[in-house]
Amino acid sequence: MRFGRELAGALEPRCVVLLEGELGSGKTTLVKGVVAGLGARREEDVNSPTFTLVHDYGHVSNGSIKGLPTRVYHVDLYRIEEPRELAGLGLEDLMADRAIVIVEWGDKLRDTGAARRVRVRLENLGGEDRRIVVERLEA
Numbered sequence: 001m002r003f004g005r006e007l008a009g010a011l012e013p014r015c016v017v018l019l020e021g022e023l024g025s026g027k028t029t030l031v032k033g034v035v036a037g038l039g040a041r042r043e044e045d046v047n048s049p050t051f052t053l054v055h056d057y058g059h060v061s062n063g064s065i066k067g068l069p070t071r072v073y074h075v076d077l078y079r080i081e082e083p084r085e086l087a088g089l090g091l092e093d094l095m096a097d098r099a100i101v102i103v104e105w106g107d108k109l110r111d112t113g114a115a116r117r118v119r120v121r122l123e124n125l126g127g128e129d130r131r132i133v134v135e136r137l138e139a
């Protein structure tokens, strides 16, 4: 959660964060930190949108980043089995919005079309230890 809060400070509108890592590696926990860091929701109010697939957390604190009104969406693709199932989710619309979109199981999203993509890979090292690798993906 602490790392998520740090990461939040580096995010801008039209940024897609792709989270990768096995079940229990801490993806949802990291999202709690990011969303709280953005000031959109409290950590305890962020939970995995496993059944709804998309949570809309509204605007960041103060409503905008760098003068751009910015919303925060949390997507969980755990239940998606085939690429064609992505079509009905309206992810393009979320990304076209001036939003920050955080995606669990982001490896299922091959091409987002978003200019700013950040890939975060989590690895469970046992106990409370996690390795977190963050990469900026080239457009």
Ligand SMILES: Nc1ncnc2c1ncn2[C@@H]1O[C@H](COP(=O)(O)OP(=O)(O)O)[C@@H](O)[C@H]1O
Pocket: 021, 022, 023, 024, 025, 026, 027, 028, 029, 030, 048, 104, 127, 128, 129, 130
């Ligand atoms: N670094 C950690 N140390 C201990 N428990 C953790 C850690 N990260 C996450 N957890 C716990 O592991 C469980 C699964 O975490 P979660 O964030 O839901 O993983 P994921 O979304 O990757 O499946 C939760 O109960 C969470 O509180």
Ligand SMILES: [Mg+2]
Pocket: 027, 028, 048, 076, 104
């Ligand atoms: Mg999760």
